Amino acid sequence: MSESIRDKVAVVGVGCCQFGENWHQGPEDMIVEAAYEAYADAGIDDPQARIDAVVCGAVYPSRGTAEVAESLKLFDRPVSLVQNYCATGTDAFRYGVAMVASGMHDTVLVVGFDKPKDRGVSGPSVHMNTARALPMTPAGWFSLCCARYFETFGAGREELAKIAVKNHQNGTLAPKSMLKKRITVEEALGGRMISWPFTLYDCAAQSDGAAAAIITRADLARGYRDDPVLVKGVSIALSPNPQTDPHFDFLAWKPTIAAAKDVYAQAGITDPMRQIDIAQVHDCFTMTELLTYEDLGFIEKGSAKEHIDSGTFALDGELPVNTDGGLKTFGHPTGATGVRMIYENVLQLQGRAGERQVKNATVALSHNLGGAPQTCGLAILGME
Amino acid sequence: MTTTTAGIIAHGAYIPATRLPLALIHGAQAKAGGPEKAVAGFDEDAITMAVAAGSNCLGARAREGVDALYLATTSSPFREKQSAAFVAKALDLAPDAATVDFTGTLRAGAGALLAAVDAVQAGRARQVLVIASDARLPAPRSALEMHCGDAAAAFLIGTGDLQARVTASAAVNDEIYDVWRTEQDDYLRNWEDRFNVKHGYGASLPNAVRRLFERTGTDADDYARAVLYGPDARSLAGTARGLGFAREAVQDALFGRVGSCGAAFTPLLLCAALEQAAPGQRLLAAFYGDGAEALAIEVLASGAQPALGVEALLSRGRRLKSYDSYLKSRHLDPSEHDRRGGDGVPATVHWRERDDDISFHGQRCTACGTLHFPACRVCYTCHAKDSFEPERLSDRTGRVLSYSFDHFFPSPEPPLIVGMCEVDNGARVYVQMCEAEQGELRCDLPVEFVFRKIHDAGRRPNYFWKSRPLRAPGTGEGAA
Known part of the structure; x- marks a missing residue:
């Protein structure tokens, strides 16, 4: 039974490097900064003795597992690399949690990172090794869910723009975000078109980054800090590619619905809107965030427009979403994103989120969506 | 002459939707209703146009009866590798259908058509799909660019319920450098127009037609319609007149609408003529290129017409707005993206x-x-x-x-x-x-x-x- 994971594992330290176009930093620099901040956060001054195993999450590492092991000089212990599209960070975290819960290891370091700015492209690369399935661009894949949703439920580019405005606003309050610029709905609507209906402002920024989390057995957690955060549930689900799925309706994304069902069962969530206090969701594109409100069961299918207009998901709303500005302002170094969300949720739950602190948050969700999209990773953290 | 039982069962043409107003070639403004030509779109070539014409010709017919595909083109994308096999695969013909490329000359369509009739007549094939398709590349802003256009046409040759039948043919061959392209040439090359017309087209095509007249004991008046190749409108009109064809008996060569579409020229016009012809009429079809070939064709029945007739195809034009967009569509403009780079599909x-x-x-x-x-x-x-x-x-x-x-x-x-x-x-x-x-x-x-x-x-x-x-x-x- 998957419920058995609940409250068995605790997060005792988190770290995150400054996200951005880190021309001056290689993966090693970012990994070291994120991991050593997490060590310090957990009060670990002897990582060689405390870290029993390492799980890395990266989509295009140049050196595989060695990228992390060599950076941190953590050798002669298990080091594994997890890759699961844009849900890589959450899946790396899930592997770490499973290792600890199983009793295989006591304390595990999870490191997510990616360094797209060493690839010489300002957007995704253009693939020409296939003729079918082109164009192959993430904006193109995700935008396919807009036309039909817009025609069915009446939302449109204006609602997408409002999501971008909200996340830009939140990002100005997060010290480690890349973009710290408030924008207006008019600016968002007038941006350069990338893939209709997405303008530049509907797309996540491209950035480099790394984030780290240290997890341990719940019964060992207080040896690290007094306010450990517990893992209430963690799940991943892969669904058919929308481009080949004979039954896809282009109104909702199946992997989110499947993973939510599982993770809510683990965490004992039956009314997500009331039981979850904050959520970091995968706003690779604004439409992804819009659909995620509904696919996670926060609100009814088709009702996102009214909730966007009324500010349900604003920082001072009923359920603040992307309290740190999300992928919109942090960018999306693929493997890092899910772990960066864990970082934000831990800070929020422990009351350490500064200007963007949401009051009395005790249950926090994080959400990654990846592929065309096909895979969704979810993690729910909570206080004891 | 023995009576042939093989003939045309069905036909179908293809004219690419992209149109280049001729005025744009020399930097002038395009006028509504002004002369234009059909050009292959940026995603089209002789193979894709052949598939479109073949598909228009076959319609919902079972592919199983088609025992061969003959493809006539001078603009195959491959110097070595058969285009007919590619077209057969895209048209979903049977794996045991024979495939042949007829190539190298503007007259290739005649060779393919007659070979198909012969193959069916000889019992070597039940049905042969003949497709002529050309998307030639004249040098930008050259004189040839004013005349050349792109198109394709297909005929299903078989026995039984025939639309038309080839009753006689006559050929001449002729060695001349009038239009050519070697392996080293990206663009078509040609000799001076006046020489080409006088000693090439203007000599060979009438020569072949007159031989057909002699062989069949006919003259221009015996044909309801003359479907004649022409490098340009003026040369075509002069040649038709010289052969004795009345102006209204000459099939509209679509200059100013399609252009001189290479190996597909006479085949395209033949499709148009078959759409308009009445049973019992005689047509004369003349092909040119390194000599000429003339065919006498007897219309037997109005038969099944393709889903898209030539007039319908002509009405589907999408006019290019600038010469630049034409250069882009032919990949003749520089781009930051290496269009031919990478490995492609393994x-x-x-x-x-x-x-x-x-x-x-x-x-x-x-x-x-x-x-x-x-x-x-x-x-x-x-x-x-x-x-x-x-x-x-x-x-x-x-x-x-x-x-x-x-x-x-x-x-x-x-x-x-x-x-x-x-x-x-x-x-x-x-x-x-x-x-x-x-x-x-x-x-x-x-x-x-x-x-x-x-x-x-x-x-x-x-x-x-x-x-x-x-x-x-x-x-x-x-x-x-």
Whole structure:
């Protein structure tokens, strides 16, 4: 039974490097900064003795597992690399949690990172090794869910723009975000078109980054800090590619619905809107965030427009979403994103989120969506 | 002359929708209704146009009876590798259909047509599909560019319910450098026009026609229509007059609308003539190129006409707005994207997936009926393993499930319109859309499917299918 994971594992330290176009930093620099901040956060001054195993999450590492092991000089212990599209960070975290819960290891370091700015492209690369399935661009894949949703439920580019405005606003309050610029709905609507209906402002920024989390057995957690955060549930689900799925309706994304069902069962969530206090969701594109409100069961299918207009998901709303500005302002170094969300949720739950602190948050969700999209990773953290 | 029982069962042409107003070639403004020519779109070539004409000709006919495909072209994308085999695969002909390229001369269409008649007459094939297709490349802003156009035409040759029959033919061969292209040439080359017309076209074509007159004891008056090749309108008119054809008996050569479309020239006009002809009429078709060939054709029945007639194809023009957009469509402008770079589709993948990508086969689960594209081993719905029947998608229609406009992906005509489409049998295909305007896109828009070149990565053409809005014949004016 998957419920058995609940409250068995605790997060005792988190770290995150400054996200951005880190021309001056290689993966090693970012990994070291994120991991050593997490060590310090957990009060670990002897990582060689405390870290029993390492799980890395990266989509295009140049050196595989060695990228992390060599950076941190953590050798002669298990080091594994997890890759699961844009849900890589959450899946790396899930592997770490499973290792600890199983009793295989006591304390595990999870490191997510990616360094797209060493690839010489300002957007995704253009693939020409296939003729079918082109164009192959993430904006193109995700935008396919807009036309039909817009025609069915009446939302449109204006609602997408409002999501971008909200996340830009939140990002100005997060010290480690890349973009710290408030924008207006008019600016968002007038941006350069990338893939209709997405303008530049509907797309996540491209950035480099790394984030780290240290997890341990719940019964060992207080040896690290007094306010450990517990893992209430963690799940991943892969669904058919929308481009080949004979039954896809282009109104909702199946992997989110499947993973939510599982993770809510683990965490004992039956009314997500009331039981979850904050959520970091995968706003690779604004439409992804819009659909995620509904696919996670926060609100009814088709009702996102009214909730966007009324500010349900604003920082001072009923359920603040992307309290740190999300992928919109942090960018999306693929493997890092899910772990960066864990970082934000831990800070929020422990009351350490500064200007963007949401009051009395005790249950926090994080959400990654990846592929065309096909895979969704979810993690729910909570206080004891 | 022995009576031939083989003849034309069906025909079908193709004229690319892209039109270049001739005024643009010399930097003038294009005027409404001014002369223009049909040019292959950025995603078209002799192979894709041949597939379009072949598909228009075959319609819903069973592919099984077609024992051979003869392709006439001077503009094959390959110096070595057969284009006919490619076209046969895209048209989903049987794997044991013979395939032959007739190439090297503008007259290739005559050779292919007569060879097909002979093969059927000899009993070597039940039906032969003959396609002439040309997308030649004249040098930008050259005199030839004013005259050349692109098109394709197809004829299904067989026995039985015939539309028309070739009753006689006459040929002359002639060694002359009038128009040529060597392996080193990117563009067509030609000698001075006046020489070409006087000693090439103007000599050989009348020569072949007069020989046909002699052989058959006929003269110009015996033919309801003369379907004559012409390098340009003036030379054609002069030659027709010299042969004694009345002006109204000469088939409109579509100068100012299509242009001189190489090996497809006479075949295209023959399609138009067959659409207009009445049973019992005689037609004369004359081909030119390194000599000439004249055919006497007897119309037997009005027969089945193709889904898209020549007039309908002519009405589907999308006018280019600038000469620059023409250069882009022919990939003659510099681009930051290396259009021919990379590996392209690996030859192994192309080979393994050719039933999906070239023949455009979906598969139906024999256990639950779910349609899949591309082929897979386990059913998405009932999870039955390896229980599928192939089902051709190319000649079906469909509808747009959802769409977007990709401004990021490199395309000569940005933004690229992308459509997730549902075929009318339930299969779903993620395809690029062509010949569509952003403003007309909506969910559930009816579409059809066309074979197109996706890119030239790996320094070879890589093809797949696209969808385009389904238009009633005779509609579809637009600007490209």
